[in-house]
Amino acid sequence: MTSADFAALIWADLLAAFAMYVMMTYLTNVWKLSTTHAAGIINIWNGITPALAFGFAFIVDAFMGDFYMLIISSISYSVGLGLLTMSTPAIFGPCNEDKKECIGHAQKVLFYTALPLIAVGMAGHMVSLAPFLDLQTRSKNERDVEKKKKKENERQKNENENGKENKPGEESEEENKIFLQIPGLIMVMIVIMAGGIGLPYVRPWKLRFGIPAICSVVATLLFFTGWPYYDRDPPKGSPLTTTVRVFVATARNFSKPMPNPTDLYNENDTHPTSSLRSLFKSLTGK
Numbered sequence: 001m002t003s004a005d006f007a008a009l010i011w012a013d014l015l016a017a018f019a020m021y022v023m024m025t026y027l028t029n030v031w032k033l034s035t036t037h038a039a040g041i042i043n044i045w046n047g048i049t050p051a052l053a054f055g056f057a058f059i060v061d062a063f064m065g066d067f068y069m070l071i072i073s074s075i076s077y078s079v080g081l082g083l084l085t086m087s088t089p090a091i092f093g094p095c096n097e098d099k100k101e102c103i104g105h106a107q108k109v110l111f112y113t114a115l116p117l118i119a120v121g122m123a124g125h126m127v128s129l130a131p132f133l134d135l136q137t138r139s140k141n142e143r144d145v146e147k148k149k150k151k152e153n154e155r156q157k158n159e160n161e162n163g164k165e166n167k168p169g170e171e172s173e174e175e176n177k178i179f180l181q182i183p184g185l186i187m188v189m190i191v192i193m194a195g196g197i198g199l200p201y202v203r204p205w206k207l208r209f210g211i212p213a214i215c216s217v218v219a220t221l222l223f224f225t226g227w228p229y230y231d232r233d234p235p236k237g238s239p240l241t242t243t244v245r246v247f248v249a250t251a252r253n254f255s256k257p258m259p260n261p262t263d264l265y266n267e268n269d270t271h272p273t274s275s276l277r278s279l280f281k282s283l284t285g286k
Helices: 003-021 023-029 035-064 066-086 105-162 173-201 205-225 239-252 277-283
Strands: none
Touching: 003 023, 003 066, 003 105, 003 205, 023 035, 035 066, 035 105, 066 105, 066 205
């Protein structure tokens, strides 16, 4: 596993953000939608994405974990950007020009299917990419510390047995590994910079959307190459689960009488508050 695997996942985020940034121009110039109509589509997408992120955060904490969320969101990114590319008139349209007359029913179906998939990909990355990267970094640092301690113990043991130190080449092994990661990181940064600077000057819309789609597929494949080596935290449960259980129990016991406060508290000097008093019914019958 290298740092390039994770840096490549940023391709999908940045290039998908670019695709949505130029979406307003695409809808008004190619689809010939009014500014209000196009803005409405973009605003709905912008509202769905953070709402999905909130739901995904609960799913990740309670059931799935960051690793599998990244798998789902990366695949969703790739498929969504691919469908967005195929929705351009030059791919499956009745004519090979970026005009309203070349927008058929198939293009609309592909376009409106692509937007939710891109939203799923972006929301999943918002929730899981940073925590998963932090986990890999912490785990790698812990392993490096353990390796250094082990090597130091072996070196001292060899010194005691042989009366001489190890070869200098063994001490620079970790530096060589870091040096080998530099070309991959440079390649990632070049792709990101080239995409951010060069894509606005690309004229055909099939390329404007196609390049992010290709980069998203490559980033997903790079991420999958490290599958056996990633450290994974099991789901630890979400605090939201307990909150939901309280409201469910309150609704279930809604018709029951309010419990006696003396039965809820053991200390004489503790008194319930009047705010959210109805939630005490979640304790009825316990």
